[in-house]
Amino acid sequence: MIRYLSTRLWHSAITLALASVVIFIGIRQLPGDPAIAMAGEEASPEQLDAIRSKLGLDQPLPVQYFSFIGRLLQGDLGKSTRTGTPVTDLLAGTLPVTLWLAAYAIVVAVVAGVLLGVVAERYRGRWPEWISNGFALIGLSVPSFWLGLLAILYLAVNLGWFPASGYVDVGTNPVRGLYYLTLPALILGTGLAAVILRQTRASMIETMSTDYVRTARAKGLGGGRILFRYGLRNSLIVVVTIVGLQLGGLISGAVVTERIFALPGFGKLTLDSVFTRDYPVIQAVVLVITVGYILINLAVDILYSVINPRIRVGSN
Amino acid sequence: MAVTDIRPAAPGATSLGSDRGRIWKSLRRNPLGLAGGILLALVVLVALLAPLLAPYDPAQVHFATPFQKPGTVGFLLGTDDLGRDIFSRLVFGIRSSLEVGVLAVLLSVLIGTPLGLLAGYWKWLDAIISRLNDVTLAFPFLIIAVGLVAISGPSLGNAAVAIGIAHIPAMIRIIRGETLRIKESDFVIGARTMDASGGRIIFQHILPNTASSLIVQATVIMPAAVIGEAVLSFLGLGIQPPAPSLGIMLSDAQQYLFRSPTAAIVPGLGIAAICLAFNLFGDALRDAMDPAATSRKK
Numbered sequence: 001m002i003r004y005l006s007t008r009l010w011h012s013a014i015t016l017a018l019a020s021v022v023i024f025i026g027i028r029q030l031p032g033d034p035a036i037a038m039a040g041e042e043a044s045p046e047q048l049d050a051i052r053s054k055l056g057l058d059q060p061l062p063v064q065y066f067s068f069i070g071r072l073l074q075g076d077l078g079k080s081t082r083t084g085t086p087v088t089d090l091l092a093g094t095l096p097v098t099l100w101l102a103a104y105a106i107v108v109a110v111v112a113g114v115l116l117g118v119v120a121e122r123y124r125g126r127w128p129e130w131i132s133n134g135f136a137l138i139g140l141s142v143p144s145f146w147l148g149l150l151a152i153l154y155l156a157v158n159l160g161w162f163p164a165s166g167y168v169d170v171g172t173n174p175v176r177g178l179y180y181l182t183l184p185a186l187i188l189g190t191g192l193a194a195v196i197l198r199q200t201r202a203s204m205i206e207t208m209s210t211d212y213v214r215t216a217r218a219k220g221l222g223g224g225r226i227l228f229r230y231g232l233r234n235s236l237i238v239v240v241t242i243v244g245l246q247l248g249g250l251i252s253g254a255v256v257t258e259r260i261f262a263l264p265g266f267g268k269l270t271l272d273s274v275f276t277r278d279y280p281v282i283q284a285v286v287l288v289i290t291v292g293y294i295l296i297n298l299a300v301d302i303l304y305s306v307i308n309p310r311i312r313v314g315s316n
Numbered sequence: 317m318a319v320t321d322i323r324p325a326a327p328g329a330t331s332l333g334s335d336r337g338r339i340w341k342s343l344r345r346n347p348l349g350l351a352g353g354i355l356l357a358l359v360v361l362v363a364l365l366a367p368l369l370a371p372y373d374p375a376q377v378h379f380a381t382p383f384q385k386p387g388t389v390g391f392l393l394g395t396d397d398l399g400r401d402i403f404s405r406l407v408f409g410i411r412s413s414l415e416v417g418v419l420a421v422l423l424s425v426l427i428g429t430p431l432g433l434l435a436g437y438w439k440w441l442d443a444i445i446s447r448l449n450d451v452t453l454a455f456p457f458l459i460i461a462v463g464l465v466a467i468s469g470p471s472l473g474n475a476a477v478a479i480g481i482a483h484i485p486a487m488i489r490i491i492r493g494e495t496l497r498i499k500e501s502d503f504v505i506g507a508r509t510m511d512a513s514g515g516r517i518i519f520q521h522i523l524p525n526t527a528s529s530l531i532v533q534a535t536v537i538m539p540a541a542v543i544g545e546a547v548l549s550f551l552g553l554g555i556q557p558p559a560p561s562l563g564i565m566l567s568d569a570q571q572y573l574f575r576s577p578t579a580a581i582v583p584g585l586g587i588a589a590i591c592l593a594f595n596l597f598g599d600a601l602r603d604a605m606d607p608a609a610t611s612r613k614k
Contacts (some may be wrong), residue, residue: 015450017569022451029467141591143543145550146566146584153573153580248456248482257457260570271551272461282466286459294454 004305012298019290020072027283067178072287078121079281080273087284090269095288097265099255100170104178105250109192110239116193117200117235118227119210132197139194144253148187148260156183165262184261188253196242203238204231237307244300251289324497339528342604349600354595363411370404375558383576394564396579397572406586408560413590416476416554417541421534423480428487429530433518435488436495445492448483456543457482465553472561475554479544483537490533494526528605535598539591548589562587 036048043051052058056067070079077087120132156164162183168296207213207230216226255267266285273281343349360367371390378399386394386402393402455463461478468474495518498504504521512520548554549563552610557564562583587612 011447011450014447015454018447018451019454022455026463026467031467055599137592137595138588139414141483141539141595142588143546143584143591145547146580146587149570149573149584153577157574241363248453248458251456252458252547256551259551268459270462271553274466275552281464286455286463289456289459290454293456297453 001305005302008298008301012294015294016291019294020069020287021065023283023284023286023290024068026181026286027279030279030282063142071084077284077287080278080281082276082281090281091266091284091288094264094266094269095205096169096171097167097263098258098267100177100258101181101184101188101263101265102250102254105188105192105254106243108185108189109196110243112189112194113196114200114232114235114239117197118204118232120197121231122199122227124205132201136197138196139197141191142190144187144191145256145260147190148184148257151183151187167263167265170296184257184263187260188250188257189254190245192243192250195246196239199242200235203235205316207231207234237304240304240307244297247296247300248294251293293301331582339601339604343600346600349603351447351596352593352596352600356597359590359593360411360414362407363414366407366411370401370407372401372404374400374405374408374560376400376404383572386578389524392581394576394578396568396576402565402579402582405560405565406562407581409562409565409583410586410590412472412555412559412561413542413545413587416472416479416545417538419473420480420483420541420544421474421537422557423477424483424487424537425530425534427480428484429491429523429526431484432488432491433495433522433526436492437499437518437522442492445488447607449488453485455482458547461548461553468550470553470556472555472559475545476549479537479541480549482544483540484568486536487533490529491526493611494529495522498522498525532598532602532605535594535601539594539598542594543585546583 004106036043049058054062059067075088077091079086080090116132116135120129123129142240152164156162163180166180168177168180170181208226210230213226213230216230221229254265255270257263258265259265259271266288269281270285273285343353358360371392378395378401380399381388381395382397382399384395384399386466388394393406396402396405423570426570431445435442451552457478460481461475499522507517507521545561546566548565549561550565550567554563555561557568565583566580569576569583573580584599
């Protein structure tokens with residue numbers, strides 16, 4: 001186990017280091033000279049040189065890279081060129097919105113996906129399986145943001161069950177906050193639910209036809225006990241893996257969902273920064289998502305090895 | 317000379333040949349897969365024949381007739397806020413979606429396949445390629461797109477590149493896994509004992525046998541790319557107006573959602589039809605290519 005963990009940590013560290021180099025080089029590919037952006041088009045070459053040396057842009061690239069990392073480690077992400085607000089403040093204001101949305105969507109997806117997956121396995125060849133399969137196919141084929149538009153049109157406006165847009169902080173007012181997030185979370189969770197459903201169903205079918213389940217049945221264990229003790233326990237591994245694998249999709253989905261429901265989250269910050277060419281913010285957004293993504297994947301892998309002992313032994 | 321006779325029996329040709337027969341048989345017996353195949357053929361035809369099918373230029377505005385209802389004479393599916401013909405935009409939008417999809421598949425196949433073969437065949441390369449893979453995986457698809465747009469502006473090409481890059485790691489893993497498996501089969505071991513070079517083994521013996529996984533993976537990437545294009549264009553990071561795209565149609569339609577819901581419903585149905593076609597056909601293909609899955613079903 002310790003061996004597995006240390007290899008895994010080592011790999012994550014290498015990935016983080018390489019990703020930071022990619023981001024660093026990427027930022028230098030962005031069009032526009034930061035010195036000209038600061039001093040204006042009419043600045044003399046001497047003024048530009050002065051700014052460049054102040055920003056450290058006249059240093060060799062490796063030196064620039066390490067000072068970039070140094071500032072990062074101190075939590076200094078710079079200021080928005082558009083509003084002058086420190087980027088860390090912008091992140092603190094928008095990240096919670098997106099995290100609540102994503103967490104809510106994951107809960108919705110796991111509950112719906114596992115439930116429908118179990119139903120599909122238990123009622124094989126009968127109508128509940130067809131409904132479940134139909135849901136999976138639609139969830140995978142229909143873009144969630146289109147569902148979002150339809151949901152606003154029919155569930156929010158025509159039926160008036162949910163607010164069509166707006167956000168209430170979940171921390172200060174949990175009930176209202178979650179109510180406002182329900183429709184966005186349902187929409188964001190649909191695709192994930194479909195993937196979880198399919199995998200749960202496949203894993204349940206496989207587990208339920210194993211010898212040890214047959215033995216359990218033969219010795220008189222009830223259907224419910226077998227379902228929970230053997231079927232669902234094995235599906236849990238699958239669910240954790242899927243959620244880990246789908247995180248990237250969830251991030252992209254959150255950006256779109258925020259756009260449709262006008263949520264003031266991280267996705268909005270991302271899009272605004274790209275459209276206004278606010279480079280410090282773009283850089284911070286990319287960094288936060290990348291680092292967060294690597295760390296969450298590491299957490300998923302560790303969790304995975306806790307649930308499934310076979311992984312620890314046969315790593316690689 | 318008799319040397320050819322003792323060659324390890326038929327690496328690619330005959331095994332693939334008999335496979336093809338079995339796959340075709342299994343596909344024909346799968347009604348959902350067949351429906352997917354027909355839908356797929358339809359979608360591809362629409363994309364190829366778009367200029368013939370569309371009654372108008374998709375960007376042509378008719379200021380006199382905005383918000384026409386579906387079924388209006390001259391406008392099969394009605395018109396949008398600028399009086400543009402929704403049917404013509406749908407047809408050309410499907411064409412753009414497939415263009416992005418094909419480009420993304422090509423990119424991930426052209427980069428993923430060689431890297432997967434190398435990683436699977438030579439162990440020392442595996443470590444390097446796997447680390448690079450981890451780095452690519454660290455960037456979610458939307459972030460790659462954001463980066464590309466920040467560097468060189470939004471376009472159809474950049475959307476395809478972002479989607480393609482995002483699918484390279486999966487392609488590498490699949491081809492790597494296949495290579496590891498095929499490497500151990502008798503005909504490769506046989507070829508190796510006959511002193512075939514690594515390159516020769518990879519190209520003549522392993523590559524042809526990865527074809528089926530490659531095709532199945534392509535049917536996975538296509539719908540993802542079609543939705544990806546729609547998402548990027550919807551957000552303004554993909555195809556730029558006035559070029560037709562299902563994503564742009566949706567983002568336009570969102571602004572007058574209550575006045576004209578059809579303008580939002582039509583492009584969504586278009587996306588769903590393309591994805592459904594690929595998903596159904598891809599599932600059937602996967603079942604057909606995996607004999608274990610077919611026999612389990614019986």
